[in-house]
Amino acid sequence: MRSLRTASRPAYARYAASSFFARSLHLVRSRQPHGADIILLGGYHGENSGDWAMGEALMAQARRSGLPARRLAMRDAPRLAESTRSIIIGGGAVATADALLPVAEAWSKHRFNVTFVGTDFASNLHEFDPMIREMCRAATSIGLRHAGQHDRVLEWTGNKNTYVHSDIAFALSLRETRPRDAQCVAINVLPVFHILEGRSFRPGSPLEALYRRQGSPLVDRIVAVANAYVGFVAELSHSMLKQGRQVMHLPFAPEDDLFARAILPKGVRFRSFTTDLSSHEKIIAGSTFLLPTRFHALIAGMRTRTPFIPLAYAGKAQALLSEFGIPSELVVDRDVLTAGQPGTGTVEISAQALEGARQSAIEAVARAIAEAEPAHR
Template sequence: MTRAGLTIGVLGSYGGRNLGDEAILTGLLTDLRQQEPTGRIIVFSRNPEHTRQAHPDVEAVPWEGVSRSDSAVVLSQLDLLILGGGGILYDKEARRYLRVVRVAQERGLPLLTYAVGVGPLSDVVDTGMVRETLGEATEVTVRDQESRMVLEEAGLLNPITVTADPAFLLKPEEFPASMLREEGVPDGKRLVGMSVREPGRAAERLDVDAYHRLLAQIGDFLVHRIDAHVLFVPMERDDIRHSHGVLSHMIAAERGRILHGTYSPQQVLGLMSHFDLAVGMRLHFLIFAAMMGTPFLPLPYAGKVFDLAQRLGVPALRGVEREVEGPLLAEVDQLWDERDQRAEHTAQRVAQVCEEARGTSRVIGAVLESLRSRPLAEAGS
């Protein structure tokens, strides 16, 4: 009797709301398809139709607002449930994902976390659910050191493997200059990419108007310092509004544009090759810049961005939160002057982190192999 391919479920913040999350899903699915080419993949999505259109070779089902019994019907078809990647295990949100995971574990389904991001985590309910649920996981992999520390402080005793964000597994698609022209970006000019975000749960300390004005000052500085145009790159829908907020405070607003088209993660990764410099807040905007060798300055609003800067050995000032104009402008100025000297060192660090991202693949490969080696009777139970 021949064993069929495995059926694998993937649960995360997927469904088109955030380009970074879609980059994670794309990298994760690419990895799974390479390791289990004949397998069946079911993605638990916030917008199944979006996921089906973006990834026509997988199945997509809803999980928000779905009852335990209905979730159990889908979960009963799986050989493995993958949680992550991305930053989904934090206060008030972790319990929502783990509700589905608990139903899976009640059925004896193996769980693996795929380079998941964790924190902030201080709520008693969420902390307890994370500790208990991940305590039963087959493997726990996280994308950064901060996530491991949060899990250890939550009381998780399992071995925790630190890898890297699945977005580091992506390959760029060409973003031709004609597409930039369609976005109103002039040819033959220096171009700075900028990424802003809403305060939200991950950046509650941000004073919106103050940080809009601060980033506008950075934009104006670069317009005059290097004769650049500024292109704002929204990573999710609400970023458009905040990009307009920054642009409204710029003196040289005529030198700014906001990317309005709908693009895949691979296309936005390719877009980075057009930038002479990138300044940003969104984690995956910065990851994309690093992968394409674009000089970049992180503006950390959360530990995950600061952790990325440390791993890649680039400066990162917390001036966005503290509204410190002088040091930020000085750092931007220095980054521009030293961009060539820093390039080789940053490229070496990026290559190392890409290899760490492949570490998640090796972990999941071992889990998949153990599932394939089960007796057929057990696998069909």
């Protein structure tokens, strides 16, 4: 029997309101008169703090360059028109077969300039429509945020302007932080291998069909990983509360807040969802340590040089930790979780490593905007 984790009615109402507000805000902004020739296509934008931060890094550079630009979500790709001169594709959930096909269809009609930056390409490239491959081959450049995917993307696209850089959220300026408080702990949870049905979460994954097609061993481990993850974060929170510490949950998406309220113990404090990464970073910087689950919660811990538990719920988090030199034996991954004895040791990245990531991200953002500029001119 699969366990259900049910959120309270007030929590669900808060989640529904946050999701509706985020979608409405994006809809209003995307329909405003803009005169923008550069379109930034992202996965979630108003519904995810990390993607919003990536988009903001590009928007800030466009403003510095005096170029009119606006954000659109991938689902808005059919609205790309003949007047579109250049698009920059970046962020989570963008380089998949389903997400890129509408973009490729619009590109085949209007032949606008295409640049990729900060992307992770899905592993099933052989299943992508040939039109997507043609668009990627013609792209001005393809910026990837993990070195492990470089060779396969280069081989598949044949685009020699394929390169690797740090996640572009590292390019954002870090706002003023506050002194670290030994009594404060920040955490971020997300519905790892959980599906929302009504007000209840059950173990499962919308990618289960893809995992089966690929013969992934994850298919048989979804429930085990889901339950082990919940046990780990709930027990850690309970332990911190027993020590008299203040535990604060930071949602990087509306569903994070709903899930956290369903699984975390009484006494945990909950922040409301916001797209403003800096507000999360202010709390993280003032905490003694961070338990990050979402990829950009991990990046926020790195940007503020806050000690964090190196939790890797997905391959992209594992790759990021590896690229920062975090020893694999310290990483809490799916295998460690299901083994039942995950550690709670923390790590902290060096100022030198952070500066390297920041410069790499700044260069990638500048390159993406510079490549879009000739099409605008």
